[in-house]
Amino acid sequence: MLRKSFKLLLNEKLPLYTKFKGHLSTTSLVNEKWDLLTAVCLERKPVITQELNEIQKEYEELLAEVEFERSLKSDHELQHELELKQIEALKKGDSDDLDVNLKQTAQDFVDLCVEELTQFKKGSKITQDDKKNNDKSLNRKLDKHLVLLVNQKLGDQKHYLLPQGKREEGETLRQAADRVLKQCCGPNVKTQIYGNAPSGFYKYKYPKQIRNEKAVGAKVFIYFARHLEGQLPDKGVDYKWLDRQEMDKILPAEYKKSVGQLLIDE
Amino acid sequence: MSVYSLINNVARLSLQTSFSNTISRNVSTSTSLLFRATPCLMAEPLKKKKRLDPAIVRSREERKKKKIEKQIRRLEKNARQLKPIQECEVSLAILDDRSKRERNLPALSGEIVEKRILLEKKWALFKREQHLKDIQLIDRIGYSQQRAMDELRNESEELYQEALQIDFQLLPFSSQGPVETPPIKDYQPPDGDYQDISKVWQ
Structure with missing residues (x-):
């Protein structure tokens, strides 16, 4: 069984690797110049945990049952049992203990606690923005990862892509990523880029009319960043916070593959 | 005969003429050391040693010994007494x-036991698949980054070296969440008094 799974792993990996090798050889054969671009994949972590699936729920129940079976009775349970016996005795009338009715019984205590719990209102898992499907809001799809996409003009077409920008002379890629993020998000948003190394890569060729000696296409180095706090400005930028499925619908096919590779699955 | 007079006697044997000079130096560059000795002044005459009764000395030593033994015994006794952990x-x-x-x-019926065993097996399978997926995921992300780095190296060695640097802003790293329900905005927790009831152990 184990061996089979490893084979599976290898099979998954092989075609990618051979494809990658093919890429390398083409670029080394022809000495083309490429524009270097930096993009930032800004992701909001889920705020709440995802709902358990069926087997997880079943197993959770089992664990609770086993824990109950192995446990010993608590003081509270003992008191409750004792009180039940006393009430029985009172009903029969062979006890004249008057104190029983005066003190708080275990059942009373439980009732009080339950009442307090029902009065407490938990934060709702489904927010207003979920109902309106406001994809500009961070307060949506709390149990999912959300990625920032910005509407950008490439050539004469507009696409929703990760915020990207050209690297300027004398800048490292990381500095470019910082700059791009700041330009896109404004001063209110706090973010953290994970490391100096890019996490993903994508390249595309310009259409033949624009292609020149300076550059035949763009190589996009994607940095991964985590959103910490703050909202983007309302005006000036056309952006969307999307989860994985929504991103799949909106991104160009090849681009989607590159971005999907550096993100964790949901 | 005091040391001083002895040195004076020996000094006469020295070949160095400067020895008898009145100029005194602390450092010598020649072979013989030029130091001067003076008799000690203003010293108190030595006291006569008191004679103690050997019996008293012995009893004193014994008392000391007993004291130390007592301390050792007390320490040994305490060594077995560990600080209690209430939990x-x-x-x-x-x-x-x-x-x-x-x-x-x-006792559980056979049916339930059977069901539980089946569930355990299902769970083990589920966790195994989850783990495999995780491995593949990590592998894929690592591959993605390696590919980016390789492409970067093809373009510019300088930028590649920059990208290899450690990001010190990232360390120490901390992360919070996710939680079961979202936080309530502007929530005022009910007031209560804080009472520290933890015991102090010396």
Whole structure:
């Protein structure tokens, strides 16, 4: 069984690797110049945990049952049992203990606690923005990862892509990523880029009319960043916070593959 | 004969003429050391040593020995007494009426036991698949980054070296969440008094 799974792993990996090798050889054969671009994949972590699936729920129940079976009775349970016996005795009338009715019984205590719990209102898992499907809001799809996409003009077409920008002379890629993020998000948003190394890569060729000696296409180095706090400005930028499925619908096919590779699955 | 007079006697044997000079130096560059000795002044005459009764001396030493032995004994006794951990130590009251606390549940039927075993197996399979997925995921992300780095190296060695640097802003790293329900905005927790009831152990 184990061996089979490893084979599976290898099979998954092989075609990618051979494809990658093919890429390398083409670029080394022809000495083309490429524009270097930096993009930032800004992701909001889920705020709440995802709902358990069926087997997880079943197993959770089992664990609770086993824990109950192995446990010993608590003081509270003992008191409750004792009180039940006393009430029985009172009903029969062979006890004249008057104190029983005066003190708080275990059942009373439980009732009080339950009442307090029902009065407490938990934060709702489904927010207003979920109902309106406001994809500009961070307060949506709390149990999912959300990625920032910005509407950008490439050539004469507009696409929703990760915020990207050209690297300027004398800048490292990381500095470019910082700059791009700041330009896109404004001063209110706090973010953290994970490391100096890019996490993903994508390249595309310009259409033949624009292609020149300076550059035949763009190589996009994607940095991964985590959103910490703050909202983007309302005006000036056309952006969307999307989860994985929504991103799949909106991104160009090849681009989607590159971005999907550096993100964790949901 | 004092040391001083002895040195003076020996000094006469020295070949160095400067020895008898009145100029005194602390450092010598020649072979013989030029130091001067003076008789000690203003010293107190030595006291006569008191003679003690050997019996008293012996008793004193014995007392000292006993004191140390007592301390050792006390330390050894305390070594076995560990600082109690309340969470680990069950109170004696509970231990005493343990039999009262038994649940005495009826034994599980064969059907339920069977169901549980099946569920355990299903769970193990589920976790295994989850783990495999995780490995593949990590592998894929690592591959993605390696590909980016390789492409970067093809373009510029300089930028590649920059990208290899450690990001010190990232360390130390901390992360919070996710939680079960979202936080309530502007929530005022009910007031209460804080009482520290933890015991102090010396």
